[in-house]
Amino acid sequence: MKKLIQFKNIVKQFDGQVVLKGINLDIYENEFVTLLGPSGCGKTTLLRILGGFLEQDQGQVIFDGEDITNTPAYKRDINTVFQKYALFPHLNVYDNIAFGLKLKKISKDIIEQKVNRMLSLVGLEGYGKRDVTQLSGGQQQRVAIARALVNEPGVLLLDEPLGALDLKLRKEMQLELKKIQKEVGITFIFVTHDQEEALTMSDKIVVMKNGEIQQIGSPEEIYNEPENEYVARFIGESNIIDGKMIQDYVVEFDEKKYDCVDFGFKENEEVDIVIRPEDIDIVARNHGLLNGEVKSVLFKGVHYEIIVETVSGTSKTVTMHVLGNKDIVNDAAKEKISASDFYLDLEDVDSLNNSEVIARANAQAWDFDNEDISISKVSYNVLNAKGQYPCTFTTANGTSITVTITVVEPVYTEDVNNEEAVQAFDFYKTVDEIKESIALDTDLKRWANATAWSLEDDSRVEIWDVKYDFDEENIVEGDYKITFATKGREFKIHTTDYVEVNAKVGLKFSKEDIHVMSKMGF
Amino acid sequence: MIILYAFTTKGNSVLTLQFTFSNFTRFFEDSIFPNVLVRSLRLAFFTTVACIILGYPCAYFISKLNVSKRNMMILLITFPMWTNMLVRTYAWRGLLLNMPISNELKVYIGMIYNFIPFMILQVYTSLAKMDQSLLSASADLGANRFQTFLKVTLPLSLPGVITGITLVFLPAVSSFFIPKLLGGGDYVLIGNLIEHYFVSTGDWNFGSAISLIMAFVILASMYLTKKLDKDVKEAK
Numbered sequence: 001m002k003k004l005i006q007f008k009n010i011v012k013q014f015d016g017q018v019v020l021k022g023i024n025l026d027i028y029e030n031e032f033v034t035l036l037g038p039s040g041c042g043k044t045t046l047l048r049i050l051g052g053f054l055e056q057d058q059g060q061v062i063f064d065g066e067d068i069t070n071t072p073a074y075k076r077d078i079n080t081v082f083q084k085y086a087l088f089p090h091l092n093v094y095d096n097i098a099f100g101l102k103l104k105k106i107s108k109d110i111i112e113q114k115v116n117r118m119l120s121l122v123g124l125e126g127y128g129k130r131d132v133t134q135l136s137g138g139q140q141q142r143v144a145i146a147r148a149l150v151n152e153p154g155v156l157l158l159d160e161p162l163g164a165l166d167l168k169l170r171k172e173m174q175l176e177l178k179k180i181q182k183e184v185g186i187t188f189i190f191v192t193h194d195q196e197e198a199l200t201m202s203d204k205i206v207v208m209k210n211g212e213i214q215q216i217g218s219p220e221e222i223y224n225e226p227e228n229e230y231v232a233r234f235i236g237e238s239n240i241i242d243g244k245m246i247q248d249y250v251v252e253f254d255e256k257k258y259d260c261v262d263f264g265f266k267e268n269e270e271v272d273i274v275i276r277p278e279d280i281d282i283v284a285r286n287h288g289l290l291n292g293e294v295k296s297v298l299f300k301g302v303h304y305e306i307i308v309e310t311v312s313g314t315s316k317t318v319t320m321h322v323l324g325n326k327d328i329v330n331d332a333a334k335e336k337i338s339a340s341d342f343y344l345d346l347e348d349v350d351s352l353n354n355s356e357v358i359a360r361a362n363a364q365a366w367d368f369d370n371e372d373i374s375i376s377k378v379s380y381n382v383l384n385a386k387g388q389y390p391c392t393f394t395t396a397n398g399t400s401i402t403v404t405i406t407v408v409e410p411v412y413t414e415d416v417n418n419e420e421a422v423q424a425f426d427f428y429k430t431v432d433e434i435k436e437s438i439a440l441d442t443d444l445k446r447w448a449n450a451t452a453w454s455l456e457d458d459s460r461v462e463i464w465d466v467k468y469d470f471d472e473e474n475i476v477e478g479d480y481k482i483t484f485a486t487k488g489r490e491f492k493i494h495t496t497d498y499v500e501v502n503a504k505v506g507l508k509f510s511k512e513d514i515h516v517m518s519k520m521g522f
Numbered sequence: 523m524i525i526l527y528a529f530t531t532k533g534n535s536v537l538t539l540q541f542t543f544s545n546f547t548r549f550f551e552d553s554i555f556p557n558v559l560v561r562s563l564r565l566a567f568f569t570t571v572a573c574i575i576l577g578y579p580c581a582y583f584i585s586k587l588n589v590s591k592r593n594m595m596i597l598l599i600t601f602p603m604w605t606n607m608l609v610r611t612y613a614w615r616g617l618l619l620n621m622p623i624s625n626e627l628k629v630y631i632g633m634i635y636n637f638i639p640f641m642i643l644q645v646y647t648s649l650a651k652m653d654q655s656l657l658s659a660s661a662d663l664g665a666n667r668f669q670t671f672l673k674v675t676l677p678l679s680l681p682g683v684i685t686g687i688t689l690v691f692l693p694a695v696s697s698f699f700i701p702k703l704l705g706g707g708d709y710v711l712i713g714n715l716i717e718h719y720f721v722s723t724g725d726w727n728f729g730s731a732i733s734l735i736m737a738f739v740i741l742a743s744m745y746l747t748k749k750l751d752k753d754v755k756e757a758k
Contacts, residue, residue, distance in 0.1 A: 053658050073661040086659035090677045099673070100663035151663065 001028040004064060004154065004187055005050065011058035012045055012211075019045050021211040022059070027155075027189065027204075032181050034190045034198040036234070037208035043191045046208075047157050050189070051080050064154060079148035080157040084164065085140045087132040093119075093143055094128035100151040118146040121180065138169045145177075149184060156181075158190045162197065174200050195235050199223060207231050228517050229272045236276070239491050243273040243516070251516055254311050254489055255417070258289065262516035272517045277494040279513035282306065288506030294499050295490065306493045308507060313464060314415035315485035316422040318448050320468075323430050324477050333397035335373060339363035341404045341428040345449065346386065349407060354378040361403050362433060363393040373397075382407060420461055424450035424484050434475050441466040450484040461486050527730035545731035555715070555732070562712040563739070565701070566694035569633040573690050574683060576634065577641035582675075584642070585649035596646070599639050607636055608699060615703050628704040637694055641686035648682025649675070684751045691747070692740055712736055 005027040012020040020042045027033050035043040048054040050061060052073030060067050068076060079100070087096050097118055101111045119125050122142035127135075132143060141161060148156055158177070162170045178201045181188045192198055198205050199219045207214040207222060207230075215227040226232035229240055243253035248263035253273055265271060285291055292310035327338045339361040344352070357363075357378055365373040373395050380391035386407055394400040412423035427447045437443045444450075444466050452461040464487035470480050491507060499505060528545055549555045584595045602610060611632055618628045652675070660670040698713025712732065719729030 051658075051662060053661070072666075073658070074664050074666050078662075080659070080662045082655050082659055084653075084655060086653060086655040088656060088659070088674060088678075090674075099660070099665075103664045103669060147663065 004029045006062040009059040010056045012056050019211050023213060027187060029187060030185050032188045032201055032203045034192060034202040034205045035208060036192060036195060036198040036205050038193055041208040042211040043208050044159055047159055047191050051078055051157055052076050077154045078157060079151050079153040081144045081148050081161045083159045085144040087140055087143055089133050093130045093132055096132055096143055097147045097150050114150055118150045122146045137165050141173060155187045155189060158188060160191055177201060226274060226517060232274045237492060239275045241273045243271050245269045245271050245516060258514060259511040260514040260516055261512055270519055272519055274515040275509055275513055277492045279509050280491060280493045281508045282493060282495055282499055283506045283508045285504050285506045288508035290507040292505060292507060294501050294503045294505060297501055303494045303496050304498060306499060308491045308493060308505060309488045311489035313486035313488035314413060314418050314420040314422045315483050316413045316424045317481050317483040318424045319426045320480045320482050321428045322475060322477050322480060323428060325430050325432055328401045330399035333399055334368045335365060335395060335397055335399040337365040337399045337401045339393050339401045339403045340430060343425045343427055344405050344407045346407055346409050349382055349384050352382060357391060365395045365399060419455045420452055420486050421455055422452040422484055422486060424448040431475055434472055440472055444482055452486045524730045524733055527727050528734045530727060545728050549731060549735060558710055558715055559712050562695055566691050569637060569694045570687055570691045572634050573638045573641040577638050578645055581642045581645035581649055584646050599642055603639060611700050611703050625705045629701045632700045632704040633694060637690040640689040644686035645679055645682045648679045652678050684747055688747050691743060695740060696736060
């Protein structure tokens, strides 16, 4: 195959922001090439440079052996299908397609022949007289393709042309575009952010990120052997695990060694490991390489998506004291007031203020018509030491309530293996507050002041799981245990076999399914 | 009321109405009046043409600027409209009074100055709302800048030009104080005639007849522009 287009060290900046950081890319004849990446990765910019609508700051574009850097767009043997088609609204379908040919001063009967041939190629015979503004999205798309192809360009550029179509039409057009490309036998350069679209249509995929090429390869190569974590994540759902390459063909993660087919890394090099969800099988406990517990099962149409936790996260259990309602009623002032006892972290004593105390105690006052009344006075005297202290809330009319603030030392659990710690406090709540909660898990986290952090670098870790065994609709007074846990090691598995949530299972995968990648250098 | 006056003779009360066509025959019998009508139409026509020729490039230029400069230019163009048309025309009178140019030219300057913003704004609006990717598409299909202008920009901005024509031509036909102020006494137009018969001589009947004739001419020209607009739309 012959090299048709060569990008040589293309650099482009917009307002001092580098959009393309030295792109080198060869594109061959008759290839269906996809530039794949999230928005802002520079893929469209690269396409526009090739189309002649933008000029690169540095580097060369070679087209068919010639440097076309200084060739204006209208002289390039390249045509484009634009994102929103850019059909001329004042021309009908026929005249839109004939636009380029008329400029070339081709005789009328030849134009007619060519346009009609294009109309049948894109399946729009008999649509010539139609107004383009009255066509559906899919039909406009076809007109745009015909308008570009009728000029018989060396390359067709397609700038996210399927973005505006609905899912079903998009799938149809994907196949059709591929068919058209095979039929006319020219190079298509297709820009998209949709990895599935790229995998379906391309001969070659160029994965881009932040103005740099991450990987170039066939769809199979990109999918099965992603070069780094970014490509692996972008190309499909994956389990990506931090691991260590012990030696060639042996990798370790979560304190266990596994055989693999990868080699050529340094000894004990930190690596990323990819295991595709469809490569993992669920087997009976102790019959696989790993054991775990099923956390969730989602039906996805063709398969189930099952999350299995193999290593549990760091957890901390606290007690929730549930009390009955003890509103204080002031008949004289026709007011009611309520507040709860609460626990306070010794470290937070210094930063305590009135609004914080009101929020923590959930102090509220209202009149007999249920209109809220503001609390005008908060009096407390909390010392910087463990112990119990009274706190009184009073309204302007003298209705008041006193609660107890219990100052405690922070207690947290550390998990050395996970390198994480979780901290949470006991707390008091009334039956009503629990029943009124709309997002109970979030409220529980807030009430218990539950936080988790990494022991490695002190960064925040999300509390992933809140476990409790009461029914919030029918809760009564009493003490309840609540456990807050971070996310453990979870595997996403795609399988057609159903398993129950909470089942204890084993996981199995072959050594070919483990893909080891070097860590992305930062 | 105008219609009633136009078809009655002078000096009768509501009770003794006397219908007549004499007001209309008088208009066409005397060659002065049709001449004035033709002169009015001619002035309006050339004012409109001049507004297109000067206004289109101006609007095109503005539409190519970046957003903040564009808004500045639009503000500058609409700015004089904040003052009264009469005041502006008096200002021109002062400027042009001692210039060695013909009265007719002075009238044209005043007319174009007063009406060109309408044309610029209309054309600018139609150019600004045009999808810029159409220009890229045109270049992509092999059209150079001039071809792109002829085949894409111009046809797509025509509706704006036609609205501009309506907004310039119609008031221009009936304007009377610009010619009066800038043309000296000798540049009589149909608007001046109407003013003359209503205000100076008090011959409301004849004045009404002239207004009706002018209204008819305006209706006819509106019909023509409408038709032109439709033809443009159908031509695509």
